[in-house]
Structure formats: structure tokens, C-alpha cells
Amino acid sequence: MDAQNRAPLVDMRDIHISFGGVKAVDGVSIDLYPGEVVGLLGHNGAGKSTLIKILSGAYQPDAGEIYVNGEKADIHNPRDARKYNIETIYQTLALADNLKAAENLFLGRELTSRTGALDDVRMEAETRKILARLNPNFRKFASPVSALSGGQRQSVAIARAVYFNAKILIMDEPTAALGVQETAMVADLVKQLKSEGLGIFLISHDIHDVFDLADRVAVMKNGQLVGSAKVSDVSQDEVLGMIILGKCPPGAIPGPGAIPAEKLARIAHV
């Protein structure tokens, strides 16, 4: 892949964070290239969401550095992350339920008229334009997003990222709350965005999802990186082994969390 020759879009190096003595993320390094989807896998509590929240500015790392386009990035809060064109689509669908689609899409970055007043009409027009592209069936512009289905809400969240020219997209379980059709819609969107050159971190514990969409996978266990691999170099069973046992297959690049072969052999004997 020629993407590997360019500077990585995101390079997180040796990230540490602990909460009350628990090492949630323990020395993880991970990178992401333009036009690439990296699937971040692991059990609940493996530290994947925590790692990604550091990138999106929701948490502050105790140690470690983040580079965006090869330059050191200072990310102290979600506003900083947005400055680096990092957008996050959260598992919990981070929309304000009582606001309309347009109000959510522009939340924190409203369009205003010359007098400084909110320009709701223009915001709605822009929202209609972008959603017509992403989800042509979307037409509930006048109701609060609480009246929308999971998929419609997710398309608002994705539209927000696309509208503001995200270069780096973080999707934290983007399809967890969705039905089959809606999941397919989100998958199509991911492919579309990827072809437009965005780098995407896809967090999921559904291996099939990740194998469909990702170019590479990175597996975390107990706050550490077990290893990373191109999806073409490993099988789903091998990745499952990484998630459950921390066993790094030959096709993968081992990380600090990989369990050494001799230790694994001992476990196998037991």
C-alpha cells in the first residue's frame, strides 16, 4: 500500500493513562494513514475507547505524544481536537435530543448572520444539502432528533463530521445501536469517506464488521497493544486469538501486550 510511504495522519506514541491506579491505557502506540481504516479491537474494558478519547480530547493522557501529519499536536479538549480536523462519532450517539438535525450538526460551530445572530435558515439549507448526499431518505428536518431512528441519528453525526471536513474520523461502535439496513448504510458511508482520503479509526468488538471495512486491525488487551496486522495477512480466528488470549499470529506485528510464545505454550499444556 503506497499510503505507508507518506507521513502518518495520526501517530500516537507510547500513550499512558490511569484512573485511580488502574492502567486503562499502558504504553500504546498506534498510527493511521490517509485513506485507511484501522479497526481497533478488544474486549470491553480493553482500553480502546479510552485510547480514542485521548485522541478526541475527552481525556488527557498521563504520558505520551500525539503527532498529526508528522507534527506534534496539543490536544487538551474536544475543541483542540476539532482544530486538527479530528471528528468523533460516539457509541452513545452524542447528539442533543431536544435539538433539530441542523442545530445538532452545527452545534458549537453555528453559522451566524452579520449581526451575530444564529442563521438557522442557512444552517438548515446546508444540512439539507449534506444529508441529501449522505442519506437521501432523510427528511425530518423540523423535528428534534429524539424523533429520529438510530440510523437517521447516526447519519446526522456522520454528516457533522463530513461537513466540517474531518480528516481523521473516529467511530466508536458506530453501528451498535443500529438495525441491519442502517448498519449497511453506515458501512457504505465509511467506504465512501475512505475513498475521499479520510483516515478512520473504527472501534468495534464485532470482528466481522471490522474485517469488512478495515485495512488494518489493532488489538488491545488489558490496556496494552497485543499487535497490529493487515486484514489480508491474518484470519478472523487468529484475530480472535489476539483478543481472547493475547496471542500474536505470525502475520501480525507484535506489541507490548503480546504474550510470549513460551508462556503461551505453558498455558496450552495446562
Add this chain to the structure above:
Amino acid sequence: MSDTQQAAGVPTPVHARNPVHVDQNRPRGVGGMLRAMEVDVRMIGMIVALIVIWVVFDLVTGGLFITPRNLFNLSVQTSSVAIMATGMVFVIVARHIDLSVGSLLGFCAMMMGTFQTNWLPAHLGFNYPATWILAIAFGIIVGLVVGALQGFIIGYLSVPAFIVTLGGYLAWRGAAWWVTTGQTVAPLDRNFTLFGGGIGGTLGATWSWVFGIIAVAAIIFFAFNGRRMRKAFDFPLKPMWAEIVNVVVLSAVMIAFVIVMNAYPVPERAAKMYLQARNMPVPDEPLNWSQGIALPVVAVAVVALIMTYVAKRTKFGRYVFAMGGNPQAAELSGINTRRITMYIFMLMGVLAAISGVIASARLQSAANDLGTLDELRVIAAAVIGGTSLAGGAGTIFGAILGALVMQSLQSGMALLGVESSLQSIVVGVVLVIAVLVDQIYRRRVGTV
């Protein structure tokens, strides 16, 4: 336009499930008509409730309730609570509460009273023309600073608003006593007292009409300006008849209000005393002055207009509602929720000061118990007016209506000679029933 047409013709799965997308141009029954007019059904319910209260009291009191005199008094009595209720909407929408507003009102009133009566005259003399402006400005600064202090503790130090303002409830009442060690401050500045809506504190017939005509012009302008904007972007529009009905109803209410207020005359003796006090010639023949709209009501109108603008058209207002809808989403959207929280309480402090002006001007004195129990009336007004204690929902207009409903109940019962203990029981029961009905409605419709 294209939206609604398609919705009626081709039934796609999304629409089929959604009654909202049924053709809005064709009204079906009363519900359909109201929907086409895009009016809030709960608001209609409240207006109906208000009309019922008025009519029932009028019948029971034998025609004493719906009279220019009573409605005038009602409008003045509602003002102080109504003004604070508009701020309480913001506070509650953002999932906070402010229990300190009554005490803060008392404190601001005492500070303004002392400032204009005990301090300024020593420098400027009695009834200096600018005294009232200075006094009000001083009071607003006091309210702003107190609000900033409470808001800082709530927003930046993360102490729950309930606790901080409960502390404020006690502290500012105590501080109000301390300003003069309990002495009532009187007399207040002559111009200052006009804001109480007493003699001279009204617009009079001519200016009331000017006020009414400006209001009607504004109603027409906003309706059609909004329509023009939506048309420019090809958005679905309300049917024209609905727009016209809205404008006509609102304008009619406005004009009726002016007529009723003008129908209440200033008592002959009071008018002559007013002229004498100002060294103006007093004619021998009857004066025939109309009260017109009271200044406190003008204050409510101005505050309501500004607060509605802030809620709907400014980033600050949008962020307050976003915080109430989903605090986490607001934070993740890059909104500085701590600062917004502080601003909300600063705004509340300013409004408490303005209410302090009206309340003390009405009594022509500042006493340290001014505004006692107002926090509960204000919260009740906001909640009766449709503000959700769960946050994220509420309107300025609703809160003012809520204040009017509460005051109507109280003055109606006072007219009937109901003893005050029973009045409290009735108001308490109404508050609970209002919220219950609202909850049931929301559950049915399935909104927040």
C-alpha cells in the same frame, strides 16, 4: 414545498410510519389545523386553562374579575415574578435550579434603596433626575456580581446548583437585613417609584396605543420575514391561512389588551396630587386620565423580547438548550459548559435585580423581606409554563403565561375572600396537576 407534496403521494417506508409527514396543507380536524399553524398544543392548553380560570372567577365573583381595574392590577402583580421566570427557564433548561432568586431580589432592592435614599442624596440632592438610572444600574451590577459568584461555584467548582442557591437563599436574605440592620428604606426616588406601575407609572392612552401598534407591526414583520427567508431556500412553508390566523389572533390580543388597560381611569384625586407634586398646573375640570399599560408590564415585554431573542437566535441560548438536552454532547461539541453555566446565573441575577426594582418601586420602599417565597413562585411559573425539570425544554412565553396563571388564581381567590391558607393549598395542588397533565401529554406524544 416539494417535501410535503412527495409525502402525500409516494408512501415511502419512513413516511408511512410517521404522522408528522402527512400532508400539512390539508387540515384534519382541530388537531390538524393547530399542527398546520405550528402552534404548541401545550401552549394552547395553557391559554385555554387561563381563559377558563378568568371566566370562572368572573362568574363566581359576579363580574369583578374581568374588569379593566382587576386586569390592570393583575398585569402589575404578575410582572416581578414573570421577569424572573424568564431567567428561570434558562436555569432549569440547563438542568440547574435557582432557589436564591427571592432573597437576591430582596438584597438587590435593599442595596438600590439604600443607594438612592441614603447615599446618593448626600452627593446629588433629593430627586436628582439621574438618580433612578444610577440606582437601577447599581442594582443590576449587584445582581450580576452575585449571580457570577454563584454561577462560578456551580460551573467551575462543580457544587450542585441546588446547594449553592440554597446557601444563597439564606445568605442573601441575611445580607438584605444587614444592609440597614433591618430598617425599611423609604421614601424612594420619585422617578424610581414609577416602575412600580403606580400613579404616573403607566404609559397613558396615547403611548399605550403607540406601544400596541409597534407590537402589532412587529408581529406582522416577524411572521412574514420568517416566511420570506424560508421561501428563499425553498423550505416547506406553513399554509398562508395559518400564517394569517396566527398574526390576526396575536394582533387582536394585543389591541384588546391596550383597549382594556386604557379603559381603567386614574382616580381623579390621585391624578391631581400627581400634578401638584410635580408643580404642574392643576385644572379644575375632571382630568379623565387613562392608566394605559403599566411600566412593569412594559418591562416584562422588553425582557421577554430580549430573552426570546437570546434563547432562539444567539449561540448562548442554543448552548443552554444543548446542555439541557445532553450535557455530554454539548461538552464534546466543544461548548464551554462551565462558562455557559456561569453566564446563566449572571443573567438570572440581573433579572432578579430588575424584579427588585419593580417590587420595591411598587411599595415605594425597600424592606428586607421583599421577595420572600418568590423563588417558589418563579420556579412554579416556569414549570407550569412547560419548562421541563429534566432539562432541555421550555419557552419564555410559556413561563410568562405560567406566572399569569398563578397570579390569576391568587388574585381571583383574594377577590373571593378565600383565606390565604386555602389559597396556598389551591396553588400547590394546581402546580402538581399542571405538571402531571404535562407529563401525560409528553408521554402520549412521545417527545422528550
